[in-house]
Amino acid sequence: MYDMIIIGSDYSTVEEVKYQLFQEFEMKDLGSLRYFLGIEVATSPSGYLLSQTKYARDILSRANLTDDKIVDTHFQLHAKFSTFDGVPLEDLTLYRELVGCLVYLTVTHPDISYAAGDFSDCKSTSGLCVFLGDSLISWKSKKQLVVARSNTKAEYHAMAHVTSKIVWLWWLLSNMGVSLSDSTSLYCDNQSAVQIAHNSVFHE
DSSP states (O other): OOOOOOOOSOHHHHHHHHHHHHHHSOOOOOOSOOEETTEEEEEETTEEEEEOHHHHHHHHHHTTOTTSOOOSOSSOTTOOOOTTSSOOOSOOHHHHHHHHHHHHHTTTOGGGTTSSOBTTTTBOEEEEEEEETTEEEEEEEEEOSSOOSSHHHHHHHHHHHHHHHHHHHHHHHHHTTOOOOSOOOOOOSOHHHHHHHHOGGGOO
């Protein structure tokens, strides 16, 4: 028995697809999607809302942190950590399980991918999100592969990365039969990086 999710705005087409599947496979209609693979789904006329609140609580319970006072972040302000801090753990199993759980939690919380900068290698972190209309279709928070010598260069690298992402998404949508007539707007809050993007001839 396999789980299958059918999502669409055309009710008659969805019912037709379900009918065809019932003819070929042994299936059971469980109704509207509420919870799947640790992700809670709430529906409204404006769209879908994905939440991993229960999944996050389960992580806290597994880490024995349910009795602690809840705060916005456990990190100290301006804290700096390195790979050589602290004492090595005797049992790595729980730690590895929690890291895996936190990685999956980034499905709805990409901001926790890199909550504090890595001062050991001085690499910046790129954060991006791509919208198709009003719908968020792609997001990422990832450490950059190169060391930027300034905030401007770090922001410029992030813009270059999201540009390649947008080009790939244009290609993907084109192959799916979706044509986009308008150009894609790229937003960045670093004015120096924006000026370099506008005129890269005068910059290395």
